[in-house]
Amino acid sequence: MAVLEAYLKGWEALMKHLRMWGLLYVVNLLLAFTAVLPFSGLLGETVAQSLGLERSLDGFDFGLLGDFMNNYGQPFSVVLDQAKGGVLLFFLASLFLMGGVLQSLVHSTRIFAYYDFWKGCGQYFWRLVRLTLYFFIFQSILFLCCFFLFQMIAGSLSPFELESEVPVIRAFWIVVPIWLSISTLLLLIQDCAKIRMVHKNEFWLVFVIRDSIRFVLSNFIRTYFLYLLYALTFLLLSFLYMKANRLFQANSTGTIIGMFLLGQLFILMRVGFKIAILGGLNFLYKTQKR
Amino acid sequence: MGWCFCAKAQTDSILSPRTANYDIKVELDIAQKKIYGQEKIVWKNPSQDTVKELQFHLYHNAFRNTESTFYKERGFASFLGGKQDECHWAWQEVQKIVDNEGNDLTKGIEYIHPDDDNEEDKTVIRVPLLKPVLPGGSTTVDLEWIGKIPKIMPRTGYNKEYYFMVQWFPKLGVYEPKGMRYAEEGGWNCHQYHSIGEYYADFGVYNVEISVPKNYVVGASGELQQDTIQGNKKIYSYQANDVIDFAWTASPHFVEQRRQWNHVDIRLLTYPVHEHFGVRYLDAMEYSLEYMSKHVGAYPYTTLTIVDTPFHGIFSTGMEYPTLITVGSVCFLPKGVKTTETLAVHEFVHQYFMQMVATHEVEEPWMDEGMTTYYEGRIMDHYYGEQTATVDVLGFKCGNVVFNRWEFFGSENKDIADGSYKSYEFKEGGYKETSYNKTAIALRTLQGLIGENVMDTLMSTYFDRWKFKHPSGRDFIEVANEVVQKHHGDKFGENLDWFFDQVLYGSDLCDYEIESVHSRRLTKAAGYVDNLEDCAPVGRFDGDKYESKVTVRRNEPLHFPVDILVVFEDGTTVQEQWDGKARSKTFRYIGQDKVIAATVDPEQKIHIDKNFLNNSFTVNRNENGVRKYANQFLLWLQNSMQTLSVLI
Numbered sequence: 001m002a003v004l005e006a007y008l009k010g011w012e013a014l015m016k017h018l019r020m021w022g023l024l025y026v027v028n029l030l031l032a033f034t035a036v037l038p039f040s041g042l043l044g045e046t047v048a049q050s051l052g053l054e055r056s057l058d059g060f061d062f063g064l065l066g067d068f069m070n071n072y073g074q075p076f077s078v079v080l081d082q083a084k085g086g087v088l089l090f091f092l093a094s095l096f097l098m099g100g101v102l103q104s105l106v107h108s109t110r111i112f113a114y115y116d117f118w119k120g121c122g123q124y125f126w127r128l129v130r131l132t133l134y135f136f137i138f139q140s141i142l143f144l145c146c147f148f149l150f151q152m153i154a155g156s157l158s159p160f161e162l163e164s165e166v167p168v169i170r171a172f173w174i175v176v177p178i179w180l181s182i183s184t185l186l187l188l189i190q191d192c193a194k195i196r197m198v199h200k201n202e203f204w205l206v207f208v209i210r211d212s213i214r215f216v217l218s219n220f221i222r223t224y225f226l227y228l229l230y231a232l233t234f235l236l237l238s239f240l241y242m243k244a245n246r247l248f249q250a251n252s253t254g255t256i257i258g259m260f261l262l263g264q265l266f267i268l269m270r271v272g273f274k275i276a277i278l279g280g281l282n283f284l285y286k287t288q289k290r
Numbered sequence: 291m292g293w294c295f296c297a298k299a300q301t302d303s304i305l306s307p308r309t310a311n312y313d314i315k316v317e318l319d320i321a322q323k324k325i326y327g328q329e330k331i332v333w334k335n336p337s338q339d340t341v342k343e344l345q346f347h348l349y350h351n352a353f354r355n356t357e358s359t360f361y362k363e364r365g366f367a368s369f370l371g372g373k374q375d376e377c378h379w380a381w382q383e384v385q386k387i388v389d390n391e392g393n394d395l396t397k398g399i400e401y402i403h404p405d406d407d408n409e410e411d412k413t414v415i416r417v418p419l420l421k422p423v424l425p426g427g428s429t430t431v432d433l434e435w436i437g438k439i440p441k442i443m444p445r446t447g448y449n450k451e452y453y454f455m456v457q458w459f460p461k462l463g464v465y466e467p468k469g470m471r472y473a474e475e476g477g478w479n480c481h482q483y484h485s486i487g488e489y490y491a492d493f494g495v496y497n498v499e500i501s502v503p504k505n506y507v508v509g510a511s512g513e514l515q516q517d518t519i520q521g522n523k524k525i526y527s528y529q530a531n532d533v534i535d536f537a538w539t540a541s542p543h544f545v546e547q548r549r550q551w552n553h554v555d556i557r558l559l560t561y562p563v564h565e566h567f568g569v570r571y572l573d574a575m576e577y578s579l580e581y582m583s584k585h586v587g588a589y590p591y592t593t594l595t596i597v598d599t600p601f602h603g604i605f606s607t608g609m610e611y612p613t614l615i616t617v618g619s620v621c622f623l624p625k626g627v628k629t630t631e632t633l634a635v636h637e638f639v640h641q642y643f644m645q646m647v648a649t650h651e652v653e654e655p656w657m658d659e660g661m662t663t664y665y666e667g668r669i670m671d672h673y674y675g676e677q678t679a680t681v682d683v684l685g686f687k688c689g690n691v692v693f694n695r696w697e698f699f700g701s702e703n704k705d706i707a708d709g710s711y712k713s714y715e716f717k718e719g720g721y722k723e724t725s726y727n728k729t730a731i732a733l734r735t736l737q738g739l740i741g742e743n744v745m746d747t748l749m750s751t752y753f754d755r756w757k758f759k760h761p762s763g764r765d766f767i768e769v770a771n772e773v774v775q776k777h778h779g780d781k782f783g784e785n786l787d788w789f790f791d792q793v794l795y796g797s798d799l800c801d802y803e804i805e806s807v808h809s810r811r812l813t814k815a816a817g818y819v820d821n822l823e824d825c826a827p828v829g830r831f832d833g834d835k836y837e838s839k840v841t842v843r844r845n846e847p848l849h850f851p852v853d854i855l856v857v858f859e860d861g862t863t864v865q866e867q868w869d870g871k872a873r874s875k876t877f878r879y880i881g882q883d884k885v886i887a888a889t890v891d892p893e894q895k896i897h898i899d900k901n902f903l904n905n906s907f908t909v910n911r912n913e914n915g916v917r918k919y920a921n922q923f924l925l926w927l928q929n930s931m932q933t934l935s936v937l938i
């Protein structure tokens with residue numbers, strides 16, 4: 001019951017912070033536009049007056065895609081570089097804004113206070129940078145361990161040493177679930193660490209991480225189940241999004257606008273999920289034994 | 291020595307000149323990784339020359355040491371690099387060679403290197419004859435030889451219990467009489483084994499007796515005559531008639547599947563984990579047999595063996611030998627990825643181009659690989675869909691021909707060399723792009739120009755005229771000139787040399803573009819027009835008429851005759867023809883309706899045009915198209931951003 005309550009509290013927290021949600025979404029949209037605008041300019045200059053583009057509206061056409069990449073690949077790679085820059089900027093912006101999100105969720109009793117939000121952004125930025133770096137290292141170590149485990153179970157990665165590819169496939173199906181489960185656990189601990197850091201305004205992240213591990217382990221079923229519940233909701237919504245997306249043929253202005261709105265709704269949902277998960281964990285943290 | 295099989299003949303009719311005929315007894319020693327061979331060769335002199343020596347390939351000596359031309363060109367011989375602990379190198383030694391009069395020729399054996407100055411290369415030998423072979427005469431020689439089998443070398447060798455034996459016996463080169471292909475005088479054509487490039491050999495009858503451990507299953511070229519168990523050995527006797535080579539494989543783990551197609555017994559050998567691929571391979575073979583028989587010519591052999599190489603045997607995957615091909619699959623690929631079928635179809639088509647029409651794979655690789663890739667595209671797209679023949683997974687679709695075109699134009703080496711290069715001359719790359727992809731695209735372009743029916747006539751005439759012979763590129767072009775002249779007259783000029791000079795013997799590219807479509811309302815003349823008194827400062831509209839101009843540009847050196855489809859406002863169309871030679875051409879129209887769109891090569895006949903997107907131009911910008919892709923890009927980017935932020 002505590003899990004379900006926390007799950008709902010997470011969504012409630014999101015609803016209480018609509019403006020914060022909107023702000024995060026707008027940052028995502030604006031940074032994406034920095035690369036999308038040159039991309040649509042490139043399309044306008046190269047293929048907008050080709051009948052090939054018109055034909056491609058009726059469905060996927062590899063011939064046209066191949067011709068585009070082969071003939072306009074160079075300017076497209078410039079756009080892609082810009083997109084990479086956009087993604088990196090968004091990552092930094094998200095690091096900065098995360099402090100505000102946590103501050104608002106943990107401390108703010110009001111609906112949404114700009115003051116609290118920006119204060120949190122500045123206050124926790126460097127700690128969040130370090131925390132993200134530590135967990136990135138943990139994730140990398142986990143990945144390497146899983147890779148070695150994969151190699152061990154498969155016997156070898158060289159086809160010449162293997163009787164058949166079956167051991168490789170078997171190893172894949174054994175290792176990937178293990179990797180996903182532990183990786184999810186690490187993300188859970190990382191989220192708890194963020195909440196704990198803000199609750200206690202703790203400077204030493206070593207203690208924060210140690211205590212979050214303790215918290216997650218002593219409330220393992222609740223925390224992990226809560227995470228899984230959110231993950232399942234996310235998968236369900238993604239599935240529905242994909243189904244809905246297939247309803248549009250993208251060959252008229254109306255359907256293209258429809259696809260755009262649907263896509264933005266999905267992105268909005270993804271942004272909201274992050275807040276809801278932190279909201280739910282925050283509730284668990286406040287109400288469960290530490 | 292001096293033995294011979296008395297098995298029944300594979301076919302009653304003699305299809306080829308049977309110039310080089312082999313009776314071979316070979317014993318596989320799995321403990322020592324060696325083969326011991328006894329070989330009787332009957333060679334007929336096809337020329338008017340008196341031939342004083344024989345030349346043989348000892349291909350496995352390419353893997354003898356780091357000094358071979360093969361190794362020096364490739365930089366590595368084994369796929370294992372330096373990792374393996376057992377010696378992976380190999381060799382081939384002729385112990386004894388005697389002629390039919392009992393003269394021992396062994397002492398005269400000399401290693402030669404006709405292609406380079408590498409004295410350490412031991413892949414070709416010459417054997418002086420004590421009794422020269424007179425014009426039209428024949429000679430018989432008996433050889434004893436031993437071969438150390440390579441471990442995991444390109445195309446051949448062993449790994450674990452899998453043996454794939456190709457180029458495994460001392461094999462005669464081809465004596466080319468004066469006037470054959472490019473021969474200005476008679477002589478042996480016997481290239482060293484190079485890093486890039488395949489083989490060239492004469493037709494003959496092969497009787498091969500293979501002795502393996504009794505639990506081993508064997509697959510081989512030709513027809514199985516009998517198999518007998520002698521102690522702990524099993525002896526398989528094969529006969530292959532009118533073929534240019536003989537390959538075999540052995541493993542205790544092979545399982546067999548069979549299917550009969552008309553007169554052809556199709557036999558598939560796989561390891562047990564790949565048994566489920568059987569239907570896909572056998573279907574692909576049936577389709578290929580059906581298509582090639584219908585469009586090119588009959589498959590005259592009674593057998594076809596497909597070897598699905600095991601995972602540890604991928605060094606031998608994707609090769610073609612007379613009536614035996616190797617293919618490969620992996621279980622983790624989704625069914626929509628059709629590399630399984632593509633490889634099988636490709637290797638089968640080689641039965642026509644390089645096996646029956648025995649072109650020189652080293653000197654003119656485009657003639658086998660290019661023509662094969664061309665038919666691979668036709669067969670795959672015909673049976674598996676023009677949009678889905680290569681990949682059809684989760685909405686991502688791609689046909690074979692379109693994939694081939696993308697591969698070629700996406701490569702960095704597309705204009706590095708022309709098609710006339712010998713395989714080992716592609717030192718800076720471009721072998722695959724030029725010999726395979728570009729030739730297929732060029733033939734597709736020819737098909738577009740002359741039409742599919744005439745193309746079929748051309749290819750079947752070429753096959754019919756040159757099967758069981760050794761044509762050169764010139765011979766193919768001669769057939770093309772003859773057939774196209776017969777069906778199209780002078781439509782494409784006196785001959786097609788202009789076409790082949792550009793696409794085969796040149797390395798330039800092709801790109802036609804509709805540069806602009808402009809329309810303006812027609813005005814009367816301005817200024818002093820009728821007299822020197824009345825000045826019309828500006829031209830007045832001349833009724834409701836428009837002048838439209840469509841400009842077509844040729845952006846690259848290659849030129850072909852092209853059609854131009856012009857569309858007017860009211861939906862009417864005009865089809866123009868242009869020889870495509872000038873740098874640009876403008877078409878002018880005057881009428882009530884403006885031109886709204888134009889397309890150069892609307893039927894996409896000129897497959898070698900590198901960019902189809904600029905082949906058309908519409909005055910109405912397609913904003914929806916731009917929006918659609920911009921939206922997709924936006925969503926992809928937003929999702930990437932959101933995914934990465936999970937790490938925070």
Ligand SMILES: [Zn+2]
Nearest residue numbers: 636640659662
């Ligand atoms: Zn091939």
